[in-house]
Amino acid sequence: MAYALAVRNPAEPADESTNIDVALARRIMAAAPRRDPEAEADLCRRFAPRIRLFGLKRLRSEAAAADLVQDVLILALQKLRTGAVNEPERIASFLLGIARQMVIDTRRNSGRRERLLDAFALDLEPANQSVDATDTDRLGHCLQALPERERSVLVMTFYDDCAADTLGTQLGISPNNVRVIRHRGLKHLRDCLEAR
């Protein structure tokens, strides 16, 4: 199965983070057919949070996102080890392409994960779990201290990730107005949370 690379402007300069990713991909490829466990672990550690975020966005499930992280990294490492990645300098796009295809595959074939795990058993670190480090007492106080409209918009937005156009229709205001209130609310909330 082909995993399409996401489009990226090759003229765009890479930053330090990208350089590290690329160097790790090249190390894994250069070590083949042997393994470079340190480079593989570093690559997994760096990309796991990004894949998890993508999985949460697309699948809206912590468990499904965690599964996706493991599946994408297993397949990516297998491709890198076998030299099936033509452009390691585009490793991020390569992983995104895999992740996008995996989401489609996951919906199409729920048995894929079990087969992959059987074929490429790896000791991957568990996905970076969402740890709610927010002081709940402080957050409650800061939410209550917000102007009513900002609190209402934040609550109605984040209860079930409601988009601005939907909320704007219900409130009789424009989507842009909702975004402005939302933005102000988040800023005021952070200001309060950081004011110790």
Add this chain to the structure above:
Amino acid sequence: MKHEHDEAALLSYWLDELDEAAAAEVEEHLFECDECAARLREIVRLGGAIRQTLLDGRIATAVTPAFIGRLKDGGLCLREYRLEPGDSVYCTIAPQDDFVISRLRAPLEGVRQLDLVIDAQGRQHRAAHVPFDAASGEVTFIPPAAALRTLGTETQRMRLIAVTPGAERVIGEYTFNHQPFL
């Protein structure tokens, strides 16, 4: 690499507000940029904490009737009190209730700014610019369930005030006689 995606764009991506091309652009950037991915993760984490604070009954807030529908769709147990202007009601919160909902009926046509004044426990609190859906003809308010559970017998009064430049008009007064659940 230029980190061109500000918080507003990241949040719009998360909430599916961007068109397909813009969403793909943000998505690609997030896979390449640790910094922006971390910023979005922080937004998502804060959003989850806001949701949990609501579910824990730790905040009072006005919402829309449509939002109440979303709570019901989520399987939450709601105890609702619908009052016309001038009404008084005996109310409580049962152990199985997730939320108590105050539905304040009011003539909202033409109202631009609405304030809610709450008199409780000898103190007065005024919330300005309360959001409302004028077509529904009611203001929907969620008091903090956690605080309600600790209340004894107590009377709370709410007033809705339509505000125009230089003038205010009370459009509804409501009395809640709270009693602990027996």
